[in-house]
Amino acid sequence: MARSLLTAAVTGALFTLLTVAVFLHGREPFGIDTALTSWFLDHRSPGLTRLVTAVTDTGTGVGPILVMALAGALAGRRSGAPAIGALAGVGALVTGQLLRYTLVWSIDRPRPPMPDWLTHVNGPSFPSGHTTTTALAGFTLITVLLLTVRRGWPRTAAVAVVGCWTVAVGLSRIYLGVHYVTDVVGGWLLAGCLVSLVLPAVPALAPKRMALPV
Numbered sequence: 001m002a003r004s005l006l007t008a009a010v011t012g013a014l015f016t017l018l019t020v021a022v023f024l025h026g027r028e029p030f031g032i033d034t035a036l037t038s039w040f041l042d043h044r045s046p047g048l049t050r051l052v053t054a055v056t057d058t059g060t061g062v063g064p065i066l067v068m069a070l071a072g073a074l075a076g077r078r079s080g081a082p083a084i085g086a087l088a089g090v091g092a093l094v095t096g097q098l099l100r101y102t103l104v105w106s107i108d109r110p111r112p113p114m115p116d117w118l119t120h121v122n123g124p125s126f127p128s129g130h131t132t133t134t135a136l137a138g139f140t141l142i143t144v145l146l147l148t149v150r151r152g153w154p155r156t157a158a159v160a161v162v163g164c165w166t167v168a169v170g171l172s173r174i175y176l177g178v179h180y181v182t183d184v185v186g187g188w189l190l191a192g193c194l195v196s197l198v199l200p201a202v203p204a205l206a207p208k209r210m211a212l213p214v
Contacts, residue, residue: 008196015127015189018182019107022126027109033180037112040175049118052172056119059130059169067137067162068093071144089140096136096194100127103190109183116177128179131170131187138166139195147199 021030029037057063069086076085109126111117123129142159149155170188173179 004196004200008193011189011192011196015186015193018186018189019103019126022107022109022182022186027107027126029112029180030182033182036174036181037116037177041116041177044118044175048175052175053119055165055168056130056172056176058165059134059172064093064133064137065090067141071137071141074141074144074148077148092140092198093133093136096191097129097133099194100129100132100187100190103127104129112177112180118176119178121178125179126183127186127190128170128173128183129187130173131179131184132191134166134169135188135191136194138162139191140199142166143195143199 068089070089072085072087072089072092073082074085076082076088104124104126107126108124111121111125141162145155145159145162149158170184173184174181
């Protein structure tokens with residue numbers, strides 16, 4: 001509990017500082033934003049673009065919903081209510097998305113230049129929607145796995161796959177030219193804060209760890 005609250009405090013403080021910095025900078029891109037965007041633009045290729053587009057498509061719609069439902073079901077399994085846990089997980093994802101939606105329109109940061117876009121997008125830029133949604137689902141599932149599943153290669157593999165997916169979706173938004181790196185980092189920080197605040201209050205995460213099927 002104490003570690004989770006500390007994580008929430010740190011990520012929340014960092015997100016707040018980054019948001020203030022965005023405002024003080026006139027909502028314009030920072031040097032690291034333009035530098036990394038230019039690097040990604042210079043390394044585009046048709047094959048890589050198809051792959052990145054496929055990755056970014058998993059960061060919205062049914063993908064994060066299924067991941068969050070799985071996390072909720074695992075959390076509720078030990079208390080005998082996986083279905084309720086799955087519904088609660090999806091509800092938490094929707095709540096997090098609504099909060100992100102409120103923040104993004106309040107901050108109202110412009111996106112990168114439209115000629116660099118490789119996909120169609122709407123709305124302001126900070127924090128990244130795909131990144132926040134994926135991170136909410138990914139961080140939640142990783143935390144639930146670490147708290148409820150015994151150590152072993154199945155747990156390690158599952159955490160690695162979910163972690164790589166979470167990072168890849170965020171980076172895909174920069175490659176596609178629709179977000180700056182600080183938009184993506186903001187999404188990760190916001191999701192990390194929310195997950196760290198909510199999950200310690202879930203009683204089903206306290207029981208003895210279970211094993212993943214091998």
